[in-house]
Structure formats: structure tokens, C-alpha cells
Amino acid sequence: MALQLKRNGITRVRPLHGGLALWIDSAYPTTEVKPAATAVALEEPG
């Protein structure tokens, strides 16, 4: 993903160390993602 962005000319890319898992493990704030938005994305073509 980061590599793909860099190839596309977006150079200031910073991958998050540990991903969302480490963020949640660190008890940092999160917002809830509504299931409906996910369902739409699942059905979205292409």
C-alpha cells in the first residue's frame, strides 16, 4: 500500500507502526464505524 502510493508520486507516506491493532491495544481513542457503511462498500462494484 505504502509502496503503491510512493510509486504514484505521493512521497510523504508514513505507515502506522503496529497498525490499528497496536493503536487499540494502546487504549487510544477510536470512533465506531457504522456497519451500514461497510455493507455498502461490500456491494460496491469495482
Place this chain on the structure above:
Amino acid sequence: MFVLAEQIGLPVPAVPVLLGVGALAGAGRMTLAVAFVAAVAASLPPDLLWYELGRRRGGRILGLLCRISLEPDSCVRRTENLFIQRGRKALLISKFFPGLSTVAPPMAGMVGIARWQFILLDIAAAILWAGVWMGLGYMFSDALEVVASRAARLGNWLGLILGAMLVSYIAIKFVQRQRFLRSLRIARITPAEVKSRLESADDTLFVVDTRSALDVRAVPYAIPGALWIAAEDIDRRERELPRDRDIVVYCS
């Protein structure tokens, strides 16, 4: 044994063995039904174990499995895309894709496919997979015997050449990956730094959630203010990303 080893995740090629077993059965030197039942039965226990681990441990177990593969960066994404595109049917065909056969069961657990459904689909997948390869071996047993006898005549040289090709391939992939990881390590940002910059309303930071829809459904939480662009949509939505800010990308 080969089927069991491959389903556990070891880099053991079971397909040539299934072809060989089919060829031996075609030549009347083995009972096809016994070998077929053994192959199908051997694939279920490790698959069920990975399914349970995927169900209980989620994306972490998938990440661990993919780290073993030669293409870890695309491994998780490919599996997720397969599930998005094909749904439960992905399990039926995943055994035909190298690497995916081990990764598909934990993914099935992650996305909440019921245990009984998984067992039925997994048995059907094993029947299809072992049936196709053993059937091909059975049908082409004469041709495979010719190939085997020629290979035997070449003796150690053939093994040496194939071994050298395999080692070279693995070495090239390893070096490419190390280079890429080194470049990412330099740019990586810690959660503590992101949190601190978000709290200080730092407008030079832009956070992008690149998880697939399946991952978001499995863990329906995000970093506050993050823009969700699934990795497969990144080319289409690239214009939404600012060029003059630090773009923090994260996945599961």
C-alpha cells in the same frame, strides 16, 4: 502426510504427490479410493484448527500466516479480495491457489462463517481439489510415467537444477522484501506520535484507513478523523489524498 503438511502451512508441494498417487493408481499399483479418502481426511483437521484460530484471534493469525509466505504484502489482500468477490464459494476454490489454501480457513473464521458450514465447504473443497489432481494423474498416468522415467535418467542433475531455481527464486523475493521493509521502517510512525499530533490539531497530518470492507466489519473501529479508502480503491481515489501533508496509512 504431504496434504497435512501443506494445510498446516509448511512449504510442501502436495500437488505433485496427488498427481503421482493418481498415476500410480492408473497403473494399478495403488488403490485410488483409499488414497483419495486419506487426502481428503488429512486436510480437514489443520483447516479446522486454522478456522478456530481465525475465529478467536482474528486478523493477527492471518497476518502471522502471511508472514510465512513469500509474498506477505499481497497475501492478506489477495485472500480478502477473494472472499469479497466470491463469498463462501472462495473456500471451494482456495485450495487451488498456492498459499491461499492455508490462509482461507482463518479468514473464514474471521468473517464469521458458521462452523458447520465451514466443515461442509471444506470437505467439498478437499474432494474437488484432491479429485481434480488425482484424476489428472489417473488419466495421464502413461504420460507421467514417461516423464518420471526421463527424470530418473537425468538423475541428480535435474534435482540440482530445480533446486537451484527454487533457491534463486526465494533469494530474490527475500532481498526485494528486505529492501522494501527497510524503506518502510525509516518512514514508519508510532501510534504515540500520531495521537500526540492529532491532539495538538496538527494539520500536516492526514490519516488513511486502508483496510478492506471485511476487516472493517471484523473490527468496526477507526482512528478518529481517518479517511477510509480500501487498498483496492486507492488508484481510483488517489486525488482525495493531499500531497503537502504527512499521510499516515494503517491496516489491521
